[in-house]
Amino acid sequence: MIPDPDSVPRRSRRATSPIDPRIAIIGGGPGGLFTAYELQRIVDRPLRVTILEASGRLGGKVVTPRFASADVRYEAGAAEFYDYEHFGHDPLKELIAELGLPIRPMGGPTVIVDGQVIANLDDVRDRLGAHAATALLDFDRQARDRMTPREFYASGDRDGPAACAELSRFDSVIGGIACPRARRFVEHMIHSDLAAEPSQTSVEYGLQNYLMNDPAYMRLYGIEGGNERLVESLAAQVDARVLLGHRAERVARSPRGTLLVRSRAGEAVEESEFDAVVVALPHDCVSRIEFAGDRLRSAVAAHHAHHDHPAHYLRITMLFERPFWRDRVSDSFWMLDRFGGCCLYDESARDPSAEHGVLGWLLGGDAVRELASAPDNELVERALDSLPAVLGDGRPLLREARVHRWTGAVSALPGGVSPMRIDRRHCPEPVEHPNLFLVGDYLYDSTLNGVLDSAQYVAGWIAAKVARSPNA
Ligand SMILES: Cc1cc2nc3c(=O)[nH]c(=O)nc-3n(C[C@H](O)[C@H](O)[C@H](O)COP(=O)(O)OP(=O)(O)OC[C@H]3O[C@@H](n4cnc5c(N)ncnc54)[C@H](O)[C@@H]3O)c2cc1C
Missing domain, CATH: 3.50.50.60 (FAD/NAD(P)-binding domain)
Incomplete structure (x- = not known):
């Protein structure tokens, strides 16, 4: 709840005059x-x-609302802040520090595919096969070749079309992944970050959203409270x-x-x-x-x-009696191969003292366009159905659910x-x-x-x- 700005104590006001x-x-x-x-x-x-x-x-x-049935918070809009401090200058992190706000790192390398938890390359080899692991390694190498961490950091500052390397779309790059299982893995991994389909975004933006999962490129954090x-x-x-x-x-x-x-x-x-x-x-x-x-x-x-x-987001957030999934996955978030690839946030991981469990599904792209007009209860059912059995059964523990629709609210191709x-x-x-x-x-x-x-x-x-x- 935001206090009325005029009732909040401020930094001392400067006197103004009619010529200011x-x-x-x-x-x-x-x-x-x-x-x-x-x-x-x-x-x-x-x-x-x-x-x-x-x-x-x-x-x-x-926007950080609370559930009606319990005094528990969740993020309904922007979920995390991108940390570029390791490049030497991170204006947002510096501002947050200047404001005295405590932060908590976030992370999540896990992708759940066909109900199986994949947290590292060994899991890829075991669950998707050696061919997929080789194709993924190849893709990863190519992605790093095309964009170094410094280029990634500087990409927004480039001034003008001359610096724009590629006009083709990101699906042309993903389409080059020879193994279909590896291709789907990458698509699902980045779909909710893009909030759009690979054919609707640039090679550069697609690569950024893939590479940002590597801490050498970017780290993530949230604000405590x-x-x-x-x-x-x-x-x-x-x-x-x-x-x-x-x-x-x-x-x-x-x-x-x-x-x-x-x-x-x-x-x-x-x-x-x-x-x-x-x-x-x-x-x-x-x-x-x-x-x-x-x-x-x-x-x-x-x-x-x-x-x-325009790109699209939709959040479905559920309050459970307890975090029933934690024995299996303890990251702040993980990716799921449903809804074209969605991100599941453990919202309750933001507060280590929380007894309740809060899961937030972040859907993006075409799935949102198809589902945004569905009633909330149908969306909640579909989200519950998407939970893989390996995480446990949430239905009996569900207390409350909220839906936030963000259709057309972000850009699929920032900068044009x-x-x-x-x-x-x-x-x-x-x-x-x-x-x-x-x-x-x-x-x-x-x-x-x-x-x-x-x-x-x-x-x-x-x-x-x-x-x-x-x-x-
Ligand atoms: C679901 C979701 C998840 C996201 N996750 C992340 C994330 O994890 N990390 C990240 O960095 N970013 C994330 N973003 C993006 C982030 O929220 C935006 O970058 C940020 O909110 C942009 O701020 P803004 O002020 O430009 O726009 P907004 O936040 O949209 O604010 C615009 C304001 O203008 C007001 N307004 C609109 N029209 C008028 C008008 N005519 N007159 C007066 N006021 C008007 C609106 O009411 C609103 O308050 C996410 C966005 C969404 C939707």
């Missing part, structure tokens, strides 16, 4: 909050920041006017070059003037805002078309087929609207790390403008 720059941030998800926090951190003069958030809470897709604590901490720190329940509907340039944002709160519609506007929304929400004037309208439409590669230059990603119409910025994870790698990179880029740009033009 007015910045609107549309969207109170991680992207909006990161932008506000970063502006506050790097701009050495007061700013009048307003965050417009359509829903009744801050945090967007970072729930990932939503990140949102709570940011909300408490950020010095901004937060307008919950305010949906931005229209952005237009005024004759003076400032930007007018029209927003709706219930029946009430208001329009306010800002010196700069940051649209911190997922790509599907950007297209629901009206951008006035031919020039801006067509620039944002082109930006949206370039990035319009051929990524734009970084400044163009963030400023779609620099000539007449140099003060309109976009922030989003879909501009980088569809993760919280990516949306922080995006927010820091835009905050730096605004800081430079404000410094150049002290009277905004």
